[in-house]
Amino acid sequence: MTPGKWVRIWNERLPDVPLELVQVSAAEAPDVLRDGGADAGFLRLPADRTDLSAIPLYTETTVVVVPKDHLVAAFDEVSAEDLADELVLHPLDDTLDWEHPPGQPAIERPATTADAIALVGAGVGLLIVPQSLARLHHRKDLTYRTVTDVPESRVALSWREDATTDLVDDFIGIVRGRTVNSTRGRRAAASAEPQRKQPAKGGAGQKAAGGKPSGKSTGKPTGKSTGKPTGKGAARRGSGSPKAGKQGGKRGKPRRRP
Template sequence: MTPPSLTLGYVPGATPAKWARTWAERHCDVRLTLRAVAAADAADDVRAGTVDVALLRLPTDTSGLSLIPLYEETTVAVVPTDHLLSAADEITAADLDGERILLPLDDVVAWADAPGAPIEHRPETTADAIELVAAGLGALIVPQSLARLYHRKDLTYRPIADASTCAVALAFPHGPPSALVEEFTGIVRGRKPGSSRGTAQPAPKRTAREKTLAKQAARAAAGKVARKPGPTKRRRP
């Protein structure tokens, strides 16, 4: 018989480690497999059953899927460390006017009327675009987690104050979830192990001796309360 397991897909930059740790603490007997998936393939992987659940970025085609919104990522501009924009702690869209912007084919920032002048040549991946930024060919607009993922000493990034944010959600097949998927979504939602919707293990039964000792301790405690002494009288000199 195949042992139970759960496969979690995650797009580049997503960080499922904290939920994986919680899963390992609560379900050490059920293997959780973490599988990196391309941003463009994440939803399809869930629909195809390649992964049971996935951390993915929106917007994307979510037909046939149920979603749990998780958080919104800050959008940043990646530039060389000696770029003029690196002098500020935060920039605006107007600061990117006239900048050459690299737009990789796996771009995940849904920003209508994004600033800058898109370069005609589109790199295959964000990783390829990062190499071109380092070569001085243009700036790159990405979620902050991707800027951190592809960090280089010769590059930096700055938050774009008025940019659209990048939403991250947990996706799983639409319909009644399996017990394992239900448990994982509970962990993601912050559900405690003793929750009525969780699948926490029941408390172990006490032995007869443990029950007897507990009763004796309770009687002793009750007796102490009943015989609680009053204030001590002072002796006359």
């Protein structure tokens, strides 16, 4: 694996929590998780997932590792059939799901992928591996090309089912591309401060944050402008004339002229 991007994001979001990387082989990874040697890890599927949770992440390109002066290096990609006459090494820690790789088998199987890479460098055969392993074992005298029509390696993020801690959940969020605002980790949620509800501005009938009516802007009758009868005749309006009440009452008899 090449987890540099995820490590950088972790250090930005959780600078107070060191993240230690432990390199193990694909065959060892499930047992390292079960034994508590790591809190989370990357598995190559298929793998024994007893007592482990796993989230498939992606499928990796399969490549053939060859010397730089090999004929295969002249092409962008080759097929399994193109390698039929080549000696193809099959290490015991092979991570691809097949019993027999294409090409001609070697008399003995190398113990590890690293041993097989050394043999390719010595001009003894070729090696088919996931692309990340070709990068991991990069040598100046070797190169690799995509191989079609062969199995591909699936990669998953895994952790113990009974050990889904807050930090593990944070790491899952980073690997799955959650932003700092959308992370569902419980540590982030617990540390977030609740926002206070702001009271609305102005206007009658609004309530303060605590729900208690405040001041004369609450709609409570407070005087002549509320529509409450204040004397004879009709109710006054705030902008009305003091004589409006008389004009709105019963009209008297006309006075005679002398």
